[in-house]
Amino acid sequence: MISTICVIGAGTMGSGIAQVSAQSGFDTLLFDINTDMLAKAIQGIEINLQLLVDKNKITTAEKINTLQRIKTVSDTNHCIADVFIEAIVEKMEAKVAVFNQLAQVNHPGAIFASNTSSLSISDIQSAVKHPERVVGMHFFNPAPLMKLVEVVKGKQTDDAIADRIVQLCKQMNKVPVLCKDAPGFIVNRVARHYYLEAMKLVEKGFASVENVDAIMEASGFKMGPFKLMDLIGMDVNLAVSQSVYEAFDKAERFTPSPLQIQKVKEGNLGRKSGKGFYAYGEGR
Numbered sequence: 426m427i428s429t430i431c432v433i434g435a436g437t438m439g440s441g442i443a444q445v446s447a448q449s450g451f452d453t454l455l456f457d458i459n460t461d462m463l464a465k466a467i468q469g470i471e472i473n474l475q476l477l478v479d480k481n482k483i484t485t486a487e488k489i490n491t492l493q494r495i496k497t498v499s500d501t502n503h504c505i506a507d508v509f510i511e512a513i514v515e516k517m518e519a520k521v522a523v524f525n526q527l528a529q530v531n532h533p534g535a536i537f538a539s540n541t542s543s544l545s546i547s548d549i550q551s552a553v554k555h556p557e558r559v560v561g562m563h564f565f566n567p568a569p570l571m572k573l574v575e576v577v578k579g580k581q582t583d584d585a586i587a588d589r590i591v592q593l594c595k596q597m598n599k600v601p602v603l604c605k606d607a608p609g610f611i612v613n614r615v616a617r618h619y620y621l622e623a624m625k626l627v628e629k630g631f632a633s634v635e636n637v638d639a640i641m642e643a644s645g646f647k648m649g650p651f652k653l654m655d656l657i658g659m660d661v662n663l664a665v666s667q668s669v670y671e672a673f674d675k676a677e678r679f680t681p682s683p684l685q686i687q688k689v690k691e692g693n694l695g696r697k698s699g700k701g702f703y704a705y706g707e708g709r
């Protein structure tokens with residue numbers, strides 16, 4: 426039975442996933458190596474829940490109970506849970522290291538789900554001591570609002586573990602879709618060109634950032650590619666571009682854009698830093 430969920434990483438995705446977990450009734454641990462991020466995550470969750478109270482979607486008591494179910498942790502030895510949902514930096518070594526550390530202090534049935542956008546679940550499995558209990562659980566941003574979760578089976582994922590994660594998504598009121606472990610899975614593979622082609626248009630001077638966004642939104646997309654990249658985070662989106670590019674043997678069509686590389690170099694990461702393609706005030 427799953428009673429405690431530990432979310433690893435309290436950034437854009439981890440904070441949202443922790444909110445989803447606590448709202449779904451699970452005791453939720455939120456772990457980060459940066460304690461400022463933990464404080465900001467709790468603040469953000471409180472603001473989100475208050476907005477739901479203001480819209481009469483939840484009661485004040487539900488808000489309080491949800492917040493009480495979340496505990497922040499900054500030592501992996503205190504991360505004891507049934508399911509881990511990892512949402513740290515998009516780097517293979519970091520994800521493998523944290524899974525191996527957690528496995529040492531947890532029960533032998535604990536499940537290790539990664540929210541990676543683009544790293545291979547099978548590659549993570551080949552570097553951990555408990556590969557059959559590793560699975561992809563790819564939420565979308567913002568996690569409390571977006572219904573879709575790609576559940577990714579790596580080469581060594583136990584079928585029963587993938588099934589439990591599918592069930593968990595349903596308990597979280599999400600819509601799980603079982604995916605194969607292909608580069609970018611489904612959404613990020615298809616969406617790569619939404620970002621890359623948009624940046625090519627701007628780089629070559631054929632259109633402005635604002636024009637592209639306005640036209641794509643007018644044609645039915647909820648968010649233009651540049652607004653979406655600012656929401657995702659330029660560093661995260663570049664990491665996804667790079668790993669999909671590598672996974673396709675550097676195919677020209679997946680070449681990361683100089684524009685996104687430049688934004689990351691400048692520290693203009695999007696909403697979280699206060700500036701990306703657009704300006705947002707203070708950031709998080």
Ligand SMILES: NC(=O)c1ccc[n+]([C@@H]2O[C@H](COP(=O)([O-])OP(=O)(O)OC[C@H]3O[C@@H](n4cnc5c(N)ncnc54)[C@H](O)[C@@H]3O)[C@@H](O)[C@H]2O)c1
Nearest residue numbers: 434435436437438457458459462512513514541542566657
């Ligand atoms: N941003 C998106 O739209 C999005 C969507 C789906 C999936 N993802 C994936 O989710 C993951 C996190 O992305 P994000 O946008 O939340 O990043 P983020 O930069 O907002 O947050 C990452 C957090 O991880 C923490 N961290 C880094 N290394 C750590 C470690 N070793 N142990 C514990 N905490 C650590 C950082 O302090 C930071 O708080 C990435 O794998 C990314 O590909 C992102």
